[in-house]
Amino acid sequence: MSSFMGCLIALQNLGPKTFDWNWISSNLTDEIIPAVIGHIYLSFVSVAIALLISLPTGILVSRYRKAYPPVTFITGVLYSIPSLALFALLVTVPGIGLGPRAVIIALVAYSLLVLIRNVVAGMDSVPEETKDAARGMGLTSRQILFRVELPLALPVIVAGARIATVTVIGIATIGAYISGGGLGELIFTGISRNFPTRVIVGAVLATLLAILADLSLLALERYLRPWARARRA
Amino acid sequence: MIEFRGVSKTYPGSSRPVVNDLSFEVLDGEICVLVGPSGCGKTTSMRMVNRLIEPSEGEILIDGEPNTAMSGTKLRRHIGYAIQQIGLFPHRTIADNIATVPQLLEWRKDRITARVDELLELVGLDPGQYRDRYPAELSGGQQQRVGVARAMAADPPIMLMDEPFGAVDPITRNRLQDEFLRIQGEIKKTIVFVTHDIDEAIKMGDKIAILKEGGILAQYDTPENILAAPNSEFVSSFVGADRVLKRLSLLHVSDIELEPPNGAGDRLPRLSERMNLKDALSELIGADAERAVVVSDAEDRVRGTLSIETIRRLSHQAETKQRDE
Numbered sequence: 001m002s003s004f005m006g007c008l009i010a011l012q013n014l015g016p017k018t019f020d021w022n023w024i025s026s027n028l029t030d031e032i033i034p035a036v037i038g039h040i041y042l043s044f045v046s047v048a049i050a051l052l053i054s055l056p057t058g059i060l061v062s063r064y065r066k067a068y069p070p071v072t073f074i075t076g077v078l079y080s081i082p083s084l085a086l087f088a089l090l091v092t093v094p095g096i097g098l099g100p101r102a103v104i105i106a107l108v109a110y111s112l113l114v115l116i117r118n119v120v121a122g123m124d125s126v127p128e129e130t131k132d133a134a135r136g137m138g139l140t141s142r143q144i145l146f147r148v149e150l151p152l153a154l155p156v157i158v159a160g161a162r163i164a165t166v167t168v169i170g171i172a173t174i175g176a177y178i179s180g181g182g183l184g185e186l187i188f189t190g191i192s193r194n195f196p197t198r199v200i201v202g203a204v205l206a207t208l209l210a211i212l213a214d215l216s217l218l219a220l221e222r223y224l225r226p227w228a229r230a231r232r233a
Numbered sequence: 234m235i236e237f238r239g240v241s242k243t244y245p246g247s248s249r250p251v252v253n254d255l256s257f258e259v260l261d262g263e264i265c266v267l268v269g270p271s272g273c274g275k276t277t278s279m280r281m282v283n284r285l286i287e288p289s290e291g292e293i294l295i296d297g298e299p300n301t302a303m304s305g306t307k308l309r310r311h312i313g314y315a316i317q318q319i320g321l322f323p324h325r326t327i328a329d330n331i332a333t334v335p336q337l338l339e340w341r342k343d344r345i346t347a348r349v350d351e352l353l354e355l356v357g358l359d360p361g362q363y364r365d366r367y368p369a370e371l372s373g374g375q376q377q378r379v380g381v382a383r384a385m386a387a388d389p390p391i392m393l394m395d396e397p398f399g400a401v402d403p404i405t406r407n408r409l410q411d412e413f414l415r416i417q418g419e420i421k422k423t424i425v426f427v428t429h430d431i432d433e434a435i436k437m438g439d440k441i442a443i444l445k446e447g448g449i450l451a452q453y454d455t456p457e458n459i460l461a462a463p464n465s466e467f468v469s470s471f472v473g474a475d476r477v478l479k480r481l482s483l484l485h486v487s488d489i490e491l492e493p494p495n496g497a498g499d500r501l502p503r504l505s506e507r508m509n510l511k512d513a514l515s516e517l518i519g520a521d522a523e524r525a526v527v528v529s530d531a532e533d534r535v536r537g538t539l540s541i542e543t544i545r546r547l548s549h550q551a552e553t554k555q556r557d558e
Contacts, residue, residue, distance in 0.1 A: 132320055133320025136320075138337055139337065225324075226324075
């Protein structure tokens with residue numbers, strides 16, 4: 001969304017010689033690449049932490065169904081807070097303040113709903129008779145979880161991680177507003193200095209990053225489902 | 234031997250038991266079929282043997298030991314388990330599916346591979362062709378074969394089978410039943426077999442336990458005896474009005490004493506000695522003949538003749554004998 005706005009502003013200022021190719025080559029190593037790395041770091045750490053929370057939560061919730069509505073409610077409320085408002089709120093919390101920490105916390109909060117829902121959907125997609133056969137052959141509950149349920153749920157979980165990652169990469173650009181770093185930094189400074197090249201470079205790279213992440217996770221999803229590939233063959 | 238001793242199951246919050254004071258024995262090497270209408274507790278009874286369900290009262294002994302003597306998971310690894318919906322692991326190859334229990338029991342790798350191939354051969358699937366496939370690539374009948382192979386993998390002395398041939402068309406089911414009976418003839422497992430189909434029960438069972446609603450054992454006996462002398466209105470209506478014919482289907486032409494050929498004419502219909510008496514009777518009536526020539530399958534040699542009168546006499550004798558006993 002923010003990348004999109006950045007593009008709009010940049011487009012408004014387009015004129016002859018708006019795009020400064022030289023700026024790219026002279027700032028590649030000390031600004032652009034660090035911004036990309038910072039952005040990947042923000043997104044990756046956020047999704048990783050969100051997964052660490054969502055996996056056990058989702059597994060528990062799929063077992064103790066009564067806990068599902070409250071969990072969806074809480075994560076749903078988190079998901080519905082406008083990102084800028086959440087960033088601003090987090091900055092005022094003592095011990096968080098400005099910087100990447102606040103951004104990561106917000107991004108984790110946004111990912112939880114999608115991830116937990118997909119973990120539960122993944123666990124639900126495991127056929128009842130498959131679990132019954134596993135138990136009937138003497139697998140322990142733990143073996144059923146790790147050898148049957150999780151492998152079968154994994155593609156659905158990865159599908160959730162795909163959505164979460166793409167969302168997070170987008171929202172992370174706004175994180176620059178509270179000094180979170182990443183590609184948003186290029187966009188925001190570009191806007192304030194009225195220098196469209198920075199805005200375009202930031203927006204294009206953020207978009208590319210999102211597409212790339214989406215495609216690699218799609219590939220992972222396919223890879224984790226060899227049995228479905230076999231069916232199609 | 235499996236021994237049910239006063240086994241009852243009542244679920245919490247329910248006043249009516251689903252299994253009610255069940256007592257019977259399954260002898261070693263026999264197939265005991267639990268059969269009855271839905272809600273008769275047949276699956277529940279079977280699942281209490283490997284403790285997927287714990288009884289509320291009574292106990293189940295396996296070779297004289299209560300089945301609670303070891304942990305549920307350990308017990309289950311030593312009892313084969315095959316179910317109607319098969320429950321193959323979709324994310325594992327056929328070989329890995331069959332190897333499930335041997336892997337749990339930590340067999341050596343080469344022993345597992347050899348066993349998997351042996352079992353695939355046994356259930357009529359070419360190992361080279363099917364070993365590395367995924368379940369979704371197999372037909373329903375092939376999947377049920379794999380399900381049965383998986384249940385036999387660690388060579389358990391006892392097997393539990395809940396409508397193991399239920400999910401396929403009648404023709405495939407018939408073939409799978411025949412194949413399984415042939416296999417059972419070699420491996421002689423002690424089997425608890427659940428079905429709602431009385432014909433399957435008669436065909437597969439050495440003994441049949443007919444259960445009625447509320448989990449009450451109505452009759453427990455051999456198929457022959459149950460068909461000859463149903464002990465109640467419920468049993469006789471459950472086995473059906475054609476019980477005389479069903480009993481004839483248990484006897485084969487080769488089992489009975491034939492009359493000499495007497496140079497019987499070529500005009501008579503011919504029957505294979507592998508036929509059961511029900512089919513033989515049907516052939517005779519269909520050909521509008523009193524008598525048919527029985528030939529052996531292999532050399533097409535005349536074995537003797539069989540008349541409708543003989544079939545009638547045999548059927549009647551068995552009935553009177555049962556009643557007198």
